[in-house]
Amino acid sequence: MPVVSHKGKTMPESPIRKLVPFAEKAAKDGKHIYHLNIGQPDIKTPIEAMEAVRNHTLDILAYSHSAGFESFRSKLALYYAKHDISVTSDDILITTGGSEALIFTMGSITDPGDEIIVPEPFYANYYSFSTQSTVKVVPVVSSIENGFALPSISEFEKLITSKTKAILICNPGNPTGYLYSKEEIKELSRLAIKYDLFLISDEVYREFVYDESEHYSILQEKELNEHAIVIDSLSKRYSMCGARIGCMVSKNKNVIETAMKFAQARLSPPTFAQIASEAALDAPESYYTETIAKYKLRRDTLVAGLKEIPGVKVSTPKGAFYCIAELPIKDADHFTEWLLGTFHLNMETIMLTPASGFYSSINKGKNQVRIAYVLNRRDLKKAIEILKIALEKYND
Structure with a gap:
């Protein structure tokens, strides 16, 4: 039987998209998912x-x-x-x-x-x-x-x-x-x-x-x-x-x-x-200033909320719209799958990205997740609440 290339075998799976099947199953089960896993802005295109x-x-x-x-x-x-x-x-x-x-x-x-x-x-x-x-x-x-x-x-x-x-x-x-x-x-x-x-x-x-x-x-x-x-x-x-x-x-x-x-x-x-x-490129300067102001407020909302969750460590990002959070868990891959497959809070859950996929060093970032703050502040606050309760239940 013909075999695929070594290059193909070693091609890494996307840490951002590999949880999609779990998310699709959760959605079919009627769960509402707050997507903090991917950098897809909700800002309107100019x-x-x-x-x-x-x-x-x-x-x-x-x-x-x-x-x-x-x-x-x-x-x-x-x-x-x-x-x-x-x-x-x-x-x-x-x-x-x-x-x-x-x-x-x-x-x-x-x-x-x-x-x-x-x-x-x-x-x-x-x-x-x-x-x-x-x-x-x-x-x-x-x-x-x-x-x-x-x-x-x-x-x-x-x-x-x-x-x-x-x-x-x-x-x-x-x-x-x-x-x-x-x-x-x-x-x-x-x-x-x-x-x-x-x-x-x-x-x-x-x-x-x-x-x-x-x-x-x-x-x-x-x-x-x-x-x-x-x-x-x-x-x-x-x-x-x-x-x-x-x-x-x-x-x-x-x-x-x-x-x-x-x-x-x-x-x-x-x-x-x-x-x-x-x-x-002809968009007015206000397009930038209004967009950046929104993301700053979202960043502040997310970081403040994460710092209130026991055991969570996060630094304040100075740019982009992502942060890495260290959680009081051992395996973020398992935790993020559990969030989609098992856990829900009133049929709502969150989708995060395991941070280990952003490291090439072995066993680095195992207890970390990447969070994209591309949701409005109301949804971010709800997502933080879900994360807090999820961590409590996961660590019981």
Whole structure:
């Protein structure tokens, strides 16, 4: 009998989506589920994006340029300029989501067996993309004790070998919500230059920063021009997850030219999604400010509620819309399945994501969950109440 590939066998299952069968069964049983498991915003997509698609004048749904619409890339360059990032349309390659941008990046800068250092916990699909690219993820562990701050540079240096090609960070972080400071970015920049490495920054949550903090991009480090690659997406910024439009941005011409060959192989990014995404950039500034204000209130509601539950440990995220919570349990995988399969409070329950799937180190994060605060505050309060009672019953 033909067998599947070793790569296929080692491809990790999504920690975010693997509980879907349990959720579907719970829903069929009549339970109402509060979904705290996935970063799907409930904020409306900008009307500008929706109207652009509704009012299109296309007669033929044709291929676009493999790099994406030039008009879209130029408008993105203007967006970045507002954030003190100086790039041109030629430095931007439109991709099918930030995911494809990461796949193109790994394909462009690594060979089989090369290594990328990643602070963990990290976005679970980094491990999936590295598996596809036959690249080894080398974790450097951050801790909930200091809010998942950047590990010391000496810890990174211990891991650098002749196979190391890049350091990959998510800023602000998914799943931790940690926002790297300007000085932490500068420390990483100096390290990348010292060892002649690429520094890849996943900045898809750039807009979502709180407490008067500011996001500092690796593209603001001029000395890093040949080393810096930014992964970006419109999915979260404009609540357009289904559009699947992202981009990779770099001043390194060799990187963009190489990635372009991968882009040509998949022909072009989707036309309607680009039309919507380009129009979304015309959304008024109020769209950002109102959205960020909502998420800050939700964050404050969630963190305050979690801190009132005995045995729960949580740090306050400075960005994105996720947090990692440490629960008074031994196995979050079992607990999250139990929440959906066995437990309910008046036919209501919650769906969380086990955090172990965001670690590549064995047995890390076993008692942790990722929580996405993408629900309104009333629902968040109800979800916290359910979690408190569920923990009491689970630990009886």
